[in-house]
Amino acid sequence: MDLISLRFTWFYALTQLKLKYRYTSLGFLWNFLEPAMYLLILSFVFSVVNRMNISDYAVFLFSALVPWRYFEKIVNTCMDSVVGGDWLLKKMHVSPFSFPLTRWIVATVEFLISLSVVFFIFLFLKENWTYHIFILPAIIIPWALLGLGMGLLSAVLYTFFRDVKPLIQMFLTLVFFSSPILFKPNLFDPNSLQAKLMQWHPITYFAALFQKPMYEATFPSSLDWGVALSVSLFFLLVGYIAMHRYKGRFFFYL
Amino acid sequence: MNTIFKLQNVTVEFDRHSIQLRSLKEKIAAFIRKEQPQKICALDNLSLTIHEGENVGIIGRNGAGKSTLLRVLTKVITPQHGKVFVNPNRHLVPLLELGIGFQPDLSGRENCYLAGILMGYSRAEIKQRINNIIKFAELEEFIDEPVKNYSSGMYARLAFAIATDVQPEILLVDEVFGVGDEFFMRKCIVRMQRLMQAGSTTIFVSHNLDFLITQCTRLIWLDKGKVIMDGNPAEVVSAYRSMQGAA
Numbered sequence: 063m064d065l066i067s068l069r070f071t072w073f074y075a076l077t078q079l080k081l082k083y084r085y086t087s088l089g090f091l092w093n094f095l096e097p098a099m100y101l102l103i104l105s106f107v108f109s110v111v112n113r114m115n116i117s118d119y120a121v122f123l124f125s126a127l128v129p130w131r132y133f134e135k136i137v138n139t140c141m142d143s144v145v146g147g148d149w150l151l152k153k154m155h156v157s158p159f160s161f162p163l164t165r166w167i168v169a170t171v172e173f174l175i176s177l178s179v180v181f182f183i184f185l186f187l188k189e190n191w192t193y194h195i196f197i198l199p200a201i202i203i204p205w206a207l208l209g210l211g212m213g214l215l216s217a218v219l220y221t222f223f224r225d226v227k228p229l230i231q232m233f234l235t236l237v238f239f240s241s242p243i244l245f246k247p248n249l250f251d252p253n254s255l256q257a258k259l260m261q262w263h264p265i266t267y268f269a270a271l272f273q274k275p276m277y278e279a280t281f282p283s284s285l286d287w288g289v290a291l292s293v294s295l296f297f298l299l300v301g302y303i304a305m306h307r308y309k310g311r312f313f314f315y316l
Numbered sequence: 317m318n319t320i321f322k323l324q325n326v327t328v329e330f331d332r333h334s335i336q337l338r339s340l341k342e343k344i345a346a347f348i349r350k351e352q353p354q355k356i357c358a359l360d361n362l363s364l365t366i367h368e369g370e371n372v373g374i375i376g377r378n379g380a381g382k383s384t385l386l387r388v389l390t391k392v393i394t395p396q397h398g399k400v401f402v403n404p405n406r407h408l409v410p411l412l413e414l415g416i417g418f419q420p421d422l423s424g425r426e427n428c429y430l431a432g433i434l435m436g437y438s439r440a441e442i443k444q445r446i447n448n449i450i451k452f453a454e455l456e457e458f459i460d461e462p463v464k465n466y467s468s469g470m471y472a473r474l475a476f477a478i479a480t481d482v483q484p485e486i487l488l489v490d491e492v493f494g495v496g497d498e499f500f501m502r503k504c505i506v507r508m509q510r511l512m513q514a515g516s517t518t519i520f521v522s523h524n525l526d527f528l529i530t531q532c533t534r535l536i537w538l539d540k541g542k543v544i545m546d547g548n549p550a551e552v553v554s555a556y557r558s559m560q561g562a563a
Contacts, residue, residue, distance in 0.1 A: 066433065069439075077426065081419070153413055154390065155390055155392050222343075223338065223339060225339045225340050
């Protein structure tokens with residue numbers, strides 16, 4: 063990316079954040095209320111389904127659901143970012159990377175706000191706080207990289223094929239419901255097919271990065287780190303290559 | 317003399333019926349039926365060189381490929397075939413449309429920063445220039461209002477002031493005159509002349525032939541993506557007019 067595109071990306075992301083809250087009185091507050099309400103309702107419903115103590119289940123659920131929502135938001139907002147950037151891409155030379163990157167920055171800032179909401183809720187729900195929580199800034203990195211990689215890939219696909227949006231969203235739903243975010247993996251017999259599938263599910267390891275320090279009071283294992291970093295870097299590379307290779311064709315599809 | 321632009325056998329084609337081709341379903345169906353999309357050729361094997369200090373005008377009827385050519389020169393379009401060289405050591409400012417990069421909900425001042433960044437300036441450089449821009453655009457009272465509340469004349473004045481306050485080494489202009497009232501329009505033309513006299517390489521796309529004859533040192537006549545004539549402005553305009561008259 064050239065210097066102009068980098069400067070533009072940063073300034074445009076800041077203006078998008080500013081504009082989001084400029085004309086709304088509840089705007090900034092809503093950023094806290096919306097995840098709080100969503101998390102509380104989900105934790106109530108699924109604690110009943112899973113027959114678990116609500117505060118224990120809420121801590122388990124929030125620890126992986128919040129980064130998942132961040133990841134999902136990046137993919138969904140990046141998807142139409144290049145098409146949405148036609149107002150500039152058709153008139154001026156700017157790197158097409160700028161548009162997914164802008165959405166990624168905005169989603170990351172909102173995710174950090176959501177995390178503060180989670181901590182506030184945890185003050186009431188979580189009994190034992192351990193030093194493992196200090197690893198939090200590091201465990202955000204694999205999720206952020208995976209989101210950016212998938213975001214770039216989805217932006218390329220959506221630019222060429224406008225009907226892929228529901229397919230990508232269905233894929234995300236499938237990944238979400240098949241991963242151990244809503245339920246604990248020990249729900250299944252260790253020799254069962256479900257338990258084996260869970261072992262091969264990459265999101266198991268991404269979820270563990272948050273679940274272990276926040277719920278189990280342990281550090282993520284080297285396997286968790288290894289799988290999460292490899293998968294996220296792989297998708298980042300694939301997304302980058304796809305965007306770089308096809309950027310010259312975007313103009314004709316905007 | 318330094319080469320600013322060099323195009324070698326450049327071809328740009330657009331797909332006909334491109335809306336249907338933006339769907340995965342249609343793409344798979346076309347692949348199974350072995351259908352090739354029909355193409356419209358906007359630039360056809362075009363070669364040309366533009367040197368430093370030249371003031372080049374581009375004329376031609378609607379659909380001749382003038383705007384596509386400017387978009388190739390500004391690297392907005394990557395051609396399917398051919399080579400494009402743009403001198404990387406010169407500061408290029410494209411003025412393909414007034415208000416590129418403007419966000420309606422941002423204030424005039426914030427849009428100055430956004431547009432300035434797109435033209436290659438840092439925030440500190442824009443800060444130094446912003447008072448000049450506001451003064452030229454005559455928008456001192458309204459600069460902190462969102463531009464969505466501006467009249468079309470105010471909007472165009474601000475956009476023109478930002479684009480031309482800078483000292484570009486290469487300026488590409490696509491039919492953007494007719495800015496604001498007559499008094500302001502005259503101010504714009506004086507500013508453009510000053511830029512040209514200062515040695516900027518300028519490329520104009522315009523239907524205003526009299527303006528091009530007086531301001532340009534070279535004129536290129538395009539038709540159906542090909543160069544029909546390239547040379548002295550008065551001769552090219554005379555040939556163009558006689559051809560238009562015959563048609």
